Amino acid sequence: MRKPSSLFLILALAGTPAPDTVRASSAKIHEVLGGPAGYIDLHNTGRVPLDIGGWSVQACTGGAAPVELATLPAGSEIPAGDHFLITGQGFGGTAQMVVESIAGDGELLLDLRGARVDSVGWAPSSPCREDQAAVACPGFAQARDAVSRDTDNNKTDFECVRPLG
Template sequence: MTMPGSLLLIIALAGTPAPDTVRASSVKIHEVLGGPAGYIDLHNTSATTIDLGGWSVQSCSGGAMPAELASLPAGSEIAAGDHYLITGQSFGGTIQQLVVDTIVGDGELLLDRRGARVDSIGWAPSSPCRENQAAIACPGFAQARDAVSRDTDNNKADFTCVLPLD
């Protein structure tokens, strides 16, 4: 292979992320509460609407492999600066964009439609969903980022315990 051909191959492969790679994204897992009355709040921190159709949320439950919790249907969108709420079937709030049986596991993983890791939170030290250090466990409370969904890729630094949504 010639030098220019090699360079083109390297450039082409560099643009293809590995499935486990964290992709830069404006969609963040903003807040999580586990259980049948729980929820996952996704936050679009950008100035444009983002199409979530084909994205998925996976739960980590102590095993090495996460399990699919929800697949976001075609037409799912999150407006600029807005939130998208995935809720358990017993969630008592009025806004529910996607309902699942229950929010399970010791962490949650957001994947884009290509299956690339976009964002995640894990609150068990062994959770494959965690970013760097695990978030502090918050029994009876939700775990949330600050108002702008600051993301340093360290769950312990990014999430705090808060009162759950109503």
């Protein structure tokens, strides 16, 4: 059996982004409310439908690394300019996906390759935060503006809003 050359191995690995790499994407975490009646609203800010099948949503729960909250089912798609809602079991509305609870002090969206697409964290030590943590909003949701503006600074991008429902 012949071993692959070092150059082949280097080229193969060069095309695979590191898990913490932020990939350009039109998918944004638009709004989050924690808890069993909470939700995560993903927004496609682009002009074409976005296939999110196999993507991962992870929760930062105070540990050193995020934990898996959900893997989006094959065939999941966000139409251009539209939203995809993931809710906790206690949420009283319609959702594309239901999980036990929206846990943690932040949420992380990873693409099919495991690269960071977007994240929000509201604890200063949360590995989910981008630059400065968003302001904590007890009893309220955290949301971006109507177009899901993303400056890669959670404190600037998110504000406290009344929750959906």
